[in-house]
Amino acid sequence: MSESNAPRQENDVAPERPETLDDEVVLDLALDTADGAMAPSVIPATSQGGQIPHAAGGSVFRQIVTGNAMVSVLSVVLAIVLGGILMAVTNPKVAETAGYFFARPGDMLTEVFRPYVALVQGSIFNWAGADTAAQLYPITETLTVSTPLILAGLGVALAFRAGLFNIGAQGQIIFGALFGAYVGFTWHLPFLVHLLLVIVAGFVGGAVWGGVVGLLKARTGAHEVIVTIMLNYIANFLLLFLLTTPAFQRKGSTNPISPFLDQSALFPELLGPQFRLHAGFLLAVLATVFVWWLLKRSTLGFEFRAVGANQSAARTAGINVPRAVILVMAIAGALAGLAGIAQVSGTEKYLSGGVAASIGFDAITVALLGRSTPWGTFFAGLLFGAFRAGGVAMQAETQTPIDIVLVIQSLIVLFIAAPPLVRAIFGLNPRKKKKATGGPGSGTMPSGKIESGAATA
Amino acid sequence: MSTTTTQSGGGTPAGNAPARPGKTGATELVSWKAGIGLSLLAILGTVLFGFMSDSKSAGFGIAEAANEAASSVAALVTFILALLLSVGLGYMWFARRRSGRASGSASVPGWLPPSTVAAVVVLGLAALGVAKVSKITLPSAAIGWIASVILLGLAGYTVYLTQAKKATPRWVGGTFAAVFLIGFMVWIVAGGNGDEPSISLAGLIAGSVTLAVPLVFGSLSGVLCERVGVVNIAIEGQLLLGAFSAAVVATVTHNVYAGLVAAAVAGALVSLVLAVVSIKYLVNQIIVGVVLNVLISGLTSFLFSTLLTADPDGLNKPGRLPPVDIPFLSDIPIIGPILFHQSLVGYLMYIAVIVVYLGLFHTKWGLRVRAVGEHPQAADTVGINVNRTRFWNVLMGGAIAGIGGSFFTLVSVDAFSKDMSGGRGYIALAALIFGRWNPIGAFLAALLFGFADNLQSVITIIGSPVPSQFMAMLPYALTVFAVAGLVGRSRPPAASGIPYVKG
Numbered sequence: 011m012s013e014s015n016a017p018r019q020e021n022d023v024a025p026e027r028p029e030t031l032d033d034e035v036v037l038d039l040a041l042d043t044a045d046g047a048m049a050p051s052v053i054p055a056t057s058q059g060g061q062i063p064h065a066a067g068g069s070v071f072r073q074i075v076t077g078n079a080m081v082s083v084l085s086v087v088l089a090i091v092l093g094g095i096l097m098a099v100t101n102p103k104v105a106e107t108a109g110y111f112f113a114r115p116g117d118m119l120t121e122v123f124r125p126y127v128a129l130v131q132g133s134i135f136n137w138a139g140a141d142t143a144a145q146l147y148p149i150t151e152t153l154t155v156s157t158p159l160i161l162a163g164l165g166v167a168l169a170f171r172a173g174l175f176n177i178g179a180q181g182q183i184i185f186g187a188l189f190g191a192y193v194g195f196t197w198h199l200p201f202l203v204h205l206l207l208v209i210v211a212g213f214v215g216g217a218v219w220g221g222v223v224g225l226l227k228a229r230t231g232a233h234e235v236i237v238t239i240m241l242n243y244i245a246n247f248l249l250l251f252l253l254t255t256p257a258f259q260r261k262g263s264t265n266p267i268s269p270f271l272d273q274s275a276l277f278p279e280l281l282g283p284q285f286r287l288h289a290g291f292l293l294a295v296l297a298t299v300f301v302w303w304l305l306k307r308s309t310l311g312f313e314f315r316a317v318g319a320n321q322s323a324a325r326t327a328g329i330n331v332p333r334a335v336i337l338v339m340a341i342a343g344a345l346a347g348l349a350g351i352a353q354v355s356g357t358e359k360y361l362s363g364g365v366a367a368s369i370g371f372d373a374i375t376v377a378l379l380g381r382s383t384p385w386g387t388f389f390a391g392l393l394f395g396a397f398r399a400g401g402v403a404m405q406a407e408t409q410t411p412i413d414i415v416l417v418i419q420s421l422i423v424l425f426i427a428a429p430p431l432v433r434a435i436f437g438l439n440p441r442k443k444k445k446a447t448g449g450p451g452s453g454t455m456p457s458g459k460i461e462s463g464a465a466t467a
Numbered sequence: 468m469s470t471t472t473t474q475s476g477g478g479t480p481a482g483n484a485p486a487r488p489g490k491t492g493a494t495e496l497v498s499w500k501a502g503i504g505l506s507l508l509a510i511l512g513t514v515l516f517g518f519m520s521d522s523k524s525a526g527f528g529i530a531e532a533a534n535e536a537a538s539s540v541a542a543l544v545t546f547i548l549a550l551l552l553s554v555g556l557g558y559m560w561f562a563r564r565r566s567g568r569a570s571g572s573a574s575v576p577g578w579l580p581p582s583t584v585a586a587v588v589v590l591g592l593a594a595l596g597v598a599k600v601s602k603i604t605l606p607s608a609a610i611g612w613i614a615s616v617i618l619l620g621l622a623g624y625t626v627y628l629t630q631a632k633k634a635t636p637r638w639v640g641g642t643f644a645a646v647f648l649i650g651f652m653v654w655i656v657a658g659g660n661g662d663e664p665s666i667s668l669a670g671l672i673a674g675s676v677t678l679a680v681p682l683v684f685g686s687l688s689g690v691l692c693e694r695v696g697v698v699n700i701a702i703e704g705q706l707l708l709g710a711f712s713a714a715v716v717a718t719v720t721h722n723v724y725a726g727l728v729a730a731a732v733a734g735a736l737v738s739l740v741l742a743v744v745s746i747k748y749l750v751n752q753i754i755v756g757v758v759l760n761v762l763i764s765g766l767t768s769f770l771f772s773t774l775l776t777a778d779p780d781g782l783n784k785p786g787r788l789p790p791v792d793i794p795f796l797s798d799i800p801i802i803g804p805i806l807f808h809q810s811l812v813g814y815l816m817y818i819a820v821i822v823v824y825l826g827l828f829h830t831k832w833g834l835r836v837r838a839v840g841e842h843p844q845a846a847d848t849v850g851i852n853v854n855r856t857r858f859w860n861v862l863m864g865g866a867i868a869g870i871g872g873s874f875f876t877l878v879s880v881d882a883f884s885k886d887m888s889g890g891r892g893y894i895a896l897a898a899l900i901f902g903r904w905n906p907i908g909a910f911l912a913a914l915l916f917g918f919a920d921n922l923q924s925v926i927t928i929i930g931s932p933v934p935s936q937f938m939a940m941l942p943y944a945l946t947v948f949a950v951a952g953l954v955g956r957s958r959p960p961a962a963s964g965i966p967y968v969k970g
Contacts, residue, residue: 100773101773102777175753226947233950235896236896236897236950239893239896240944243940243943244940247937251934251937254934371761374757378758410773411769411772413764413765413772414765416766417765417766417769419765420759420765424755424759424762427750427751427758428744
């Protein structure tokens, strides 16, 4: 960062730009929207790779403090604090212990932090566990829960990169699970072949349901947001219907659930039968590598990104935009379909009406948090998986409803999407510093800026 | 108001934004989309209503009047008024058309045909009331075949026109939709259990209007926001927080009207976040919307699980807004119970639709709003404060959606429960697009969704040849068809989704 920033410091002196609060944002936005000609991309220009020269530059330290990584960390902190306040306010025990706060402050603080302690114990490391297996169980649970989130999140993220908003991961997961489960319990094949076919079926199922969206978008101009929302409902009702038909319903059961998948169609357990962690997680890692390769190293991925950045320019450059739209939606759907496979072949082992749970919608927040980059999505999936796994433990342990996890997750994404908001809350906005130290528009006092940056940090 | 017709398909409702230059060239008009789409639907209709028809007949119950004397008087008065109105409008249409032919330019105003159709429909309904018909029984096979033939004929006509490189007139789509609907209704009812299955038509439609109330409010919120250039995906969150606050405030204050106000404030609060983050901090509006929905869902569920379940009597027992009959009007057979037997929220819905429509298309304020949504730079140049206009519109939209949310807790069910809006915010979004960003179009589309929703539950009761899941799927499949362009190309406001930065 420092190398590319060095020449900018000299430039700092030159342009006298209007000093509004949103100065830097405006610059990014101009990049994002082609000077207000199109809707801003879901991936901020700042995270699409490459460096964006900001006149507001400064020292390496300032870059770190106000940079994207710092904003992400602060967003998480802020969301956790707000979530904590919400839990504390609604917890009668906190009010009780607050009555004698000055006599024994420990009581109230314990009450306030108890849910978060349970969350960590349920998602990362349980130090109260009897043996190593019990202590490590939470982290394996986190990885298990993360698997479908990562896969579906990748599907959403890939579509984002092509400028498409794929809310349809839910339906694509259902279709993937539907195809995969059918292959899994009707065909009886040897181990690896069967699993492979199940994965392919899930891939195809998701690709079909996603491809339909791409087809409609490319051929008729139908807005993908509406189409995907509608296809989610259609897929859900179709699943509910199929689960009442003899082809899918478990023999002798009145409940709408399918038979168990064959043992040969299941992902092998990675750490033995006492953990739920299955090889689907490796599939998620592979998928992440694949998406990274697709976006960064392949011609097709380049076309996707070009279409996402500016459709008209892509068309002018000779890219077949309709083909790219159909393909990206098909691949995005296929990735979400794999999430369905992770569910039926790994975690659940059968197909039910709730197979997709709310994974498809969580995937959107995962992709947004990961800024639509493959590895960003991977780690965002891990984080949200931890929240989910820990949330279950927290609900059991402290009776705090798991819905708080939704609040924290959405707050994180909201803050991360609006870096200036977070900087304003933490007093890190570059503009304020300038007003405090130098005159407006003068970038000639870098040393002063370092000090003020240090002071606030 | 006179333009609120029952036309569901092809025609553009009156007062839609003027035809736009640019993309809508002659090439688009001879697209094969309409021909192919209508043909497929006609074949589907023939198979279902014709070949798969039941030998039974379908009964449609009309109305059970609460007050016989008042009802017959009201029916007579309505009949006479509707007769005068339809004759007058019909003559006007005819005269305008003739003078238009003579001068060589079409001069029939857009609102005239749908108003005439509406007047005739009212006339027919009133006639049923005057004649004291209590039930219509239709032989399903005969009606099915007649409908099939008409559908095939219309589809063939469209294909012929397309081949001749002529534009398909609007009435074809409208008639097609109406005939398809009638054929479908007869077929589905005749397939019910019993020797002569029947449903109450008035009950069906009245229930549809009721179910459509939150959808209409939601889609109006969407219209206000999108017309000013802000995409509002957060309708779901606005409805949900509106429902939540209405329940809590009405319980705490023991006053349902306070709950109604609180719902509006809550909706506006969600909008405030949307406006600040997307207008001031320039975050992608769709992201903010989606995130807000998740946030509100989590927040209300959390508070419900902690506070509301701990003390349901003190926090979650709002009471109900009773239905109010409008004197005389509610006595009209069929129409009365459908339109004039609503709760306060229901009447507010009519007012909101009319006010938003008139405001957007017939006032200076509306012109400015639409200018900001279509071309913010131009609006700015003539001195309109773009971001302030957007801010207030988004806030207003949120308040309207919030009132719609109060429907859940003050009218429909008298307690809040987790995620009780159940995705209706997204349906409202679809209604808005289906209705082409026009308040009246959105209103009609919402009614259609309400109708499909209610039909599904009615059909499930009498039993049907179609599995209930497919009936539930219907509105969503319909929307996909609609946005895929069967109903005609819809175009959002040009600047929708794009933040405006001065300079």
